[in-house]
Amino acid sequence: MLRLIDINEENWLEVIFLSTSQGMPAICEEFVASNALSLVQAQFEKTWTTKAIEKDGKIIGFTMYGYAKNQGYYELCRIMIDYKYQGNGYGTEAMNLVITEMKKIEKCKNIYLSTDPENIRGKHLYEKLGFVNTGEFVDEEELYVLSINK
Template structure:
């Protein structure tokens, strides 16, 4: 348990980072950061990273749901997460929409 932080690379160039794991405070598994530098957005890095993160988190037998939150006006994030099956929980967490993926 705890947080895993990973850099996202394109060859030798860092294009973003991710932080995910089990939140003791919230009592659920979450992807708390998935950030791609604006210069590298819309090139598939977020989609590939999200796929790998979900795959890795799914290997944990205790992980049956993964939560992620984002600002309501971030339509690109909303579209990406919904493509992977994340669904709106109807809850707001720190002014962000909270989505959940059931594994």
């Protein structure tokens, strides 16, 4: 079973060395910014929540979500599963955990996310979970939205 856990002084280093592909993490990986960049961003932009994704005591992924002030909406800004754990359904399970957490935010009526147009696997997952392509682009990424029924 997956769970979202706080990032702290015991696990932050493990979180920043997770990668979506083999080799050392880059500041911007193929379809997502690095976890290190995300943690720094969240230190300066206080509207973001960062969590490690844990499976059986092992950190396997990372997520960042919250209020995107510049855009004026709630966003699942980052989610990643380390390359060693991909292909096991953990992305779907992690997305469902984050959606559940975001539904608890009183003012959150919609959850937005954006993705590279070439991220076929990601787009398939988002659509499977009910996200709809808005037809809009943000920073050259396709914008998706999930309406929350409260």
